[in-house]
Amino acid sequence: MVLLGDLISSIVVHGLMLGAIYATIAMGMSLIFGVMSIKNLAHGDFAVLGMFTSFWLFTLYNISPLLSIPISFALFFCIGMLLTRFIFKHIIGEMLGSIILTFGLSIFMENVMLLVWGGDYRTIPVEYGKYSLGPISVSGTYVVAFVLTILLIILTQLFLSKTKIGVAIRAVSQDPEAAESLGISADRMRLVGGGLGIALAGAGGAILALIYYIYPYLGILLTLYALIICVFTGLGNVAGTIFGGIIIGIVQAVATIQLPYSLTPVVGFILFLLVLIFRPKGLFTRG
Numbered sequence: 379m380v381l382l383g384d385l386i387s388s389i390v391v392h393g394l395m396l397g398a399i400y401a402t403i404a405m406g407m408s409l410i411f412g413v414m415s416i417k418n419l420a421h422g423d424f425a426v427l428g429m430f431t432s433f434w435l436f437t438l439y440n441i442s443p444l445l446s447i448p449i450s451f452a453l454f455f456c457i458g459m460l461l462t463r464f465i466f467k468h469i470i471g472e473m474l475g476s477i478i479l480t481f482g483l484s485i486f487m488e489n490v491m492l493l494v495w496g497g498d499y500r501t502i503p504v505e506y507g508k509y510s511l512g513p514i515s516v517s518g519t520y521v522v523a524f525v526l527t528i529l530l531i532i533l534t535q536l537f538l539s540k541t542k543i544g545v546a547i548r549a550v551s552q553d554p555e556a557a558e559s560l561g562i563s564a565d566r567m568r569l570v571g572g573g574l575g576i577a578l579a580g581a582g583g584a585i586l587a588l589i590y591y592i593y594p595y596l597g598i599l600l601t602l603y604a605l606i607i608c609v610f611t612g613l614g615n616v617a618g619t620i621f622g623g624i625i626i627g628i629v630q631a632v633a634t635i636q637l638p639y640s641l642t643p644v645v646g647f648i649l650f651l652l653v654l655i656f657r658p659k660g661l662f663t664r665g
Contacts (some may be wrong), residue, residue, distance in 0.1 A: 388514045389631045395516075395524035397627015399586050402527050403600060404607035404619040405534060406578030411608070412551035412616065413571035414466055416476040420484035422600030424576050427487065428454060428583025429592045430495055436502050443502050443588055447526060451581040458576025462569050470568070484597060491594035500592040523588045530581060531620060534574070538616065547571045599643060606650040625649075 407421045431453065432446040441449075469475045506518030538544035549557040550567040558564050583600075590596075607626055611618030626646055633645040 386632075386635065388516065389635060390628055391511065391514060391516055392520055393628040393631020394624055395520045395527075395627070396589070396631065397624040398524055398527040398531070398620070399582055399589075399623070400600075400603050400607060400626055401620045401623020402530055402582035402585070403579050404604040404623055405531070405616050406575040406582070407601075407604045408608050408611070408616045408619050409547075409551075409571055409578070410466075410575035413547060413568045413575075414462070415471045415473070416466055416469060417473065417480065417605075418575075419477060419480040419601055420487055420597070421480075421575075421579055421604055422602070423484050423487040423491075423597035424454060424457075424579040425583035425586065425600045426491065426592070426594065426597040428580035429587040429590070429596075430491060431580070432584040432587040433500055433502055433592055436504075443504055443584070444522075444526070447530075447581055447584045450584040451577045454580025455573040455577035457580070458573035459569050461576065462572030466572055467565070467568070484601070488594050488597055491597075495594065497594060502587050502592075504588065517589070519588050523585050526585050527582070530578070530585070534578065535617065537574075543567070543570060547574075602643070603646065606646050609650060609653055 403421070403425050406424075407418055410416055410418050410421070428450045431450050432443050435441040435446045435449065436443055465479070466476075469479055504519065506522050508518055509516045509521050536544075538548055546557065546562045547567045547570060549560070549562055550564045550571070554564045557567070603626055607619050607622035608615075610622035610625060626649075629645055629649065630642050633642040637645070
């Protein structure tokens with residue numbers, strides 16, 4: 379009984395750590411929705427592209443997966459700004475248009491990744507030992523990924539709450555017209571917000587590559603997880619995604635005790651439907 383309790387505790391701890399990474403990816407989706415009212419159904423594919431970027435840098439150039447995280451962040455920030463400048467700006471506030479366009483983008487990205495890397499499951503062969511939390515044994519790689527994720531979340535929150543640009547992005551997210559009347563350029567803030575949203579997906583993917591299999595079709599699952607988290611917390615609630623991610627990670631981890639791993643996403647989708655039925659505005663919103 380004690381061994382079973384330790385096993386469950388270990389699974390929950392690993393689920394919490396994985397959930398934090400899901401939260402980082404979802405933060406990017408929530409940020410893009412907040413500043414542009416766009417539901418980016420290709421968001422998970424950018425995370426997978428971040429995973430492949432880390433894998434490629436390690437395989438071809440022997441660059442540490444830890445160093446690939448800031449590289450991915452910078453690269454995907456530029457990609458996000460370009461997407462916002464030439465694509466997203468034309469569908470701001472158009473819910474149906476954004477869904478159709480980003481769904482098409484998702485299919486395109488999946489097929490390009492399939493063409494370039496193939497459909498095989500890949501991993502980055504790194505290991506950082508094991509840590510013990512009392513009777514609980516935790517993978518060192520999970521610990522490293524968790525610490526990096528928390529650092530990225532903290533830095534993002536500090537940027538959004540303590541810098542002029544971050545505060546301006548939040549102002550545009552809450553009321554673009556009022557922000558414009560105060561001299562804030564909504565277009566520029568959307569450009570930065572779009573870049574940051576995609577950067578969080580890319581960097582989150584680079585962190586996820588430390589502990590997860592890498593394959594092209596993972597994107598749709600990550601997009602669905604991000605959507606579930608955003609629905610839990612309310613679309614546009616960037617800070618709330620942290621709690622939503624932890625919920626999903628723990629629920630998914632606990633589900634593996636009773637269900638085959640391939641069926642664990644079903645539990646998240648059931649929660650997703652329950653929230654849509656009973657709390658359609660999110661768990662952390664009033665009314």
